[in-house]
Amino acid sequence: MSNIAWTEQGSKNGVELSDIDFLIIGATKSATTWLQQSLQQAPYVYMPDAELHFFSRNYQKGDAWYLDQFERKPHTRVIGEKSNSYLESPEAPRRIQKALPRARLIAQLRNPVDRAYSDYCMLYRRGEVSKDISKYLDPRQAGGGRFLLGGLYYRQLETYLDLFPAESLKILLYEHIRQNPQAHLDAVRDFLQLPSALKPVANKVKDKTVPVVPPMLRRFLYPLRPIAAPFRSTPFVKGLRSMIAREPDYTPLPLDLRNRLIDFYAPETERLGKLLQQDLSGWLDATSSSKLFPA
Template identity: 50%
Template sequence: MQFDKIDFIIIGAAKSATTWLQTQLQSDPAVYMPDPELHYFSREYGRGEDWYLSQFSEEGAGKIVGEKSNSYLYVPEAAARLHRHLPHVKLIVQLRNPVERAYSDYCMLFRRGEVGGDIGNYLDPSLGENLRFLVAGNFASHLQSYIELYGREALLTLFFEGVAGDPETQMSRIRAHLGLPPRPLAPGGQDKVKDKTVPVVPAGLRKRLAWMKPIARPLRGTTAFRAVRNLIAQEIQYPPLTDELRKRLNDYYGPSIEVLEQMSGQSLSHWYGPVGRSKKDMTGTDTLRRINYQGAGSVI
């Protein structure tokens, strides 16, 4: 594979149903995408060009070729690196209400046992702007670099609500952007790709049973394996996103959402939520924070 044979990149966002997009595209015989997220232009750039290109098999010959790495959206160096090697590609970004995205990301790591139950330590903006949960959701500033480098026409901006509300139209827009003919959704296209309500084996027990993975791997999918798993899997009780914390997050993301509305030409007023506030109420510290997004506004 050569760089000029790669046609598109899905740049994010994490926890925004981009895996669903990838699954739908991979179901088309005319499209080739490697399964894992490569994160080359963000986290793995030091591995070199040969490593990156080796991740694309010869199966992609003669097909529309792309990859998905959600970290490309928010790692500062990714846009310039990507444009240096792939100035011709078409870009796709699918965004989600940043408050819901942050909470979903937190729940995923909570389910894995990688974060504790004090949700405020991770999602309260007053305690600091961590990259993983909070800064990653400042979509307007992250998209600015891509718009400046690639222009508006190369970037298709989609929203999570499209997958839930009208998945056929969502995929039709992607296929038109990539120059692909219309095609029905793949079987199961209306289903969730991931479901955080599914019972899981507790994180502590998973660690203690890690030595059994090589033994159990050949049994995955069998009736016996499912029966044993169902005996030890538990429904997870996630720490709730309180109204007070949601309000703080709405206030934090408000200026970025306003600029994103201008960038996309779409109203995102529903993102403010029942305990959110009107854009007319963004005064004081919110106005100061908006200064960070003036550059993003300049590309509109």
């Protein structure tokens, strides 16, 4: 398709709001990148690599900016994007309903305790939080925040269900990916009415053991990032980074803290189980989690 000048409804790439078929709205640390990359392998699906966060954090940039993030390639039949912040954002549901009333929405959810811990570990790798895990995850101390509030799935989904018909929302579970990834993708294919089967990505999307610059040093060097950015790909900087990078030393999730998190999420989990008509009691069992470290 030839490029056209952007109009009130369209972009320079010829994409209009009505062309956006689906959104992956979350949740954070629930293998949504795996789902995105599995979809991107299909030649008829177009998704930008980056999370746009348009309806949550970048709404002020306007429709023109949003639509310019998409392309319509020769074989493109389905267009979508992934922004995990849409599930948590109070403003996103109504903005999406106004702009994309016919879009299909996918929410992929994970045991909220594991999700909170994995999210904490991700920010620890980035040097944005300390090793004092209770400060961020203990419901008695944390006072909410992204780690705890990100797992309140029922109330987040309730807002979407108030604005969209139930058949427009597909709710998936991270745990089902581990059991049968192909069946998981088959459900996505059917929901999006795709013309052929999806295949799971073969590579591991993210690896918690990849060496990183130690968090304290990252915080110290953070003000220098704009200066160092042009040189990051040079052999000297790569060599220097390899000398100081280490596998992250994560603080384990203590069993007593895990139990407090289970109690915190229990009411939401029970409501969500009734909504999905699924048994989520495994989320409330401190011994049932197959991993205490992040994916």
